[in-house]
Amino acid sequence: MQKHETKLKKVSYEYDDKEYIVISKCPHCNLDIHPNAEDSKDLENDNFKIRVISLNCPSCKNHYFIFNDFGEGVPANGKYLFSIPMYGFNEHSLIKNTSKKFQSLYTQSINTELLGYKDISFFGYIKSLEILLKDIAVIEHPESEDQILFCNLTTCLEQFHATNIHLFSNKLLEVLKCDYLHYQKTDSFFSYIDLVKDCIDYFLLYLELLLKTITINENNKLINEAKKGAN
Numbered sequence: 001m002q003k004h005e006t007k008l009k010k011v012s013y014e015y016d017d018k019e020y021i022v023i024s025k026c027p028h029c030n031l032d033i034h035p036n037a038e039d040s041k042d043l044e045n046d047n048f049k050i051r052v053i054s055l056n057c058p059s060c061k062n063h064y065f066i067f068n069d070f071g072e073g074v075p076a077n078g079k080y081l082f083s084i085p086m087y088g089f090n091e092h093s094l095i096k097n098t099s100k101k102f103q104s105l106y107t108q109s110i111n112t113e114l115l116g117y118k119d120i121s122f123f124g125y126i127k128s129l130e131i132l133l134k135d136i137a138v139i140e141h142p143e144s145e146d147q148i149l150f151c152n153l154t155t156c157l158e159q160f161h162a163t164n165i166h167l168f169s170n171k172l173l174e175v176l177k178c179d180y181l182h183y184q185k186t187d188s189f190f191s192y193i194d195l196v197k198d199c200i201d202y203f204l205l206y207l208e209l210l211l212k213t214i215t216i217n218e219n220n221k222l223i224n225e226a227k228k229g230a231n
């Protein structure tokens, strides 16, 4: 089992008497780290006051930059601009078990959230969840592949994830079913993002267990066939 992955977050980081906002994971190796700062530089003109901090990952030893906006009136949580390289996934991640289609959309959704485009990232996460649920359903029900690919998210859940649907709270099902204009007005709109992300985390672990079980069953089948052949 892979180490359970915690969610990517923006966290504050003190360096040289200044507070930076950085991401909680290394953009190279995806591990939760407390990076080492090496240097910082100012980039300033009449309109912008940007600080770049150079960080080093204590785990993989790779370097990266985080850009923060120190302009006037920028709130602490709005300082984070981007990282170089952009945060992505690699072979250490559970993501490696998933389809390229899922990886592409999920990575884009995370980067969009980091850039502060919450609404767009929310749609991205819901669509990512749909792709993941369908990929898993196809593995478990290969005979129904066409039906799975053309059904909507809730039908896929009801028909092909009957054992998992109890994990979905009514609120989450409502969010997945309703259109944007309906729930965007509610105060708790953004708290749903975490619910959808938790769901993705759960199904990533579920997929890993499923693939491992399939491998074990296939190996046992081969061993049994070899035994039969030997007798």
Ligand SMILES: [Zn+2]
Pocket: 026, 027, 028, 029, 030, 031, 057, 058, 059, 060, 061, 062
């Ligand atoms: Zn690293």
